[in-house]
Amino acid sequence: MSKLSGKALEEQDRIHGILVEMFPGNRVERDVAAESVLWVTSGPELLSSVKALMSETGIQIDRLSDLTAYENIDGRDGPKRFIMVYQLFTHRFHSRVRVKFAVEENEKVPTLTSIWRAANWLEREVYDLFGIPFDDHPDLRRIQMDERFVGHPLRKEYDMKDRQPFPDSLPVRIAARTPAISGQE
Secondary structure: OOOOOHHHHHHHHHHHHHHHHHOOOOOEEEOOOOOEEEEOOOHHHHHHHHHHHHHOOOOOOOEEEEEEEEEOOOOOOOOOOEEEEEEEEEOOOOEEEEEEEEEOOOOOEEOOOOOOOOHHHHHHHHHHHHOOOEEOOOOOOOOOOOOOOOOOOOOOOOOOOOOOOOOOOOOOOOOOOOOOOOOOO
């Protein structure tokens, strides 16, 4: 179990209880750090759940600290191909709540950019690396990979050894280390 102090564990227990009450039909579980994980079933439910968590006075989620995805290759989290993972944080209680939901390949996920500006870059990263599209995103384009790159490198079918050289790219040369001038180091 977690090695949290009594006060922090009490806060997480309280938040977990609120989540179970607020979302009676949803799966609400604990991770190895005793933090709550709320599973939602769809994109529209994601939006309504996030808005509810922001307004709930017992939780007051006020930050999207991260969002990512993983490929549900073993099917442990249901039949859909990808699992979206949203890390939400409450400054007031210094606690996190994770929201997850499953999406199929090419299924559009609603953007959270109207709620948090930080979602813009995070959603672009998920789109670039996994190929998961976001509905109504203001600027959905690659953010890490070259525009000419074909594929999405964090998908399991992408071979780690696969390379896509672009003939018009500038070669990178690392300069040799120059000796220090005497008296200066």
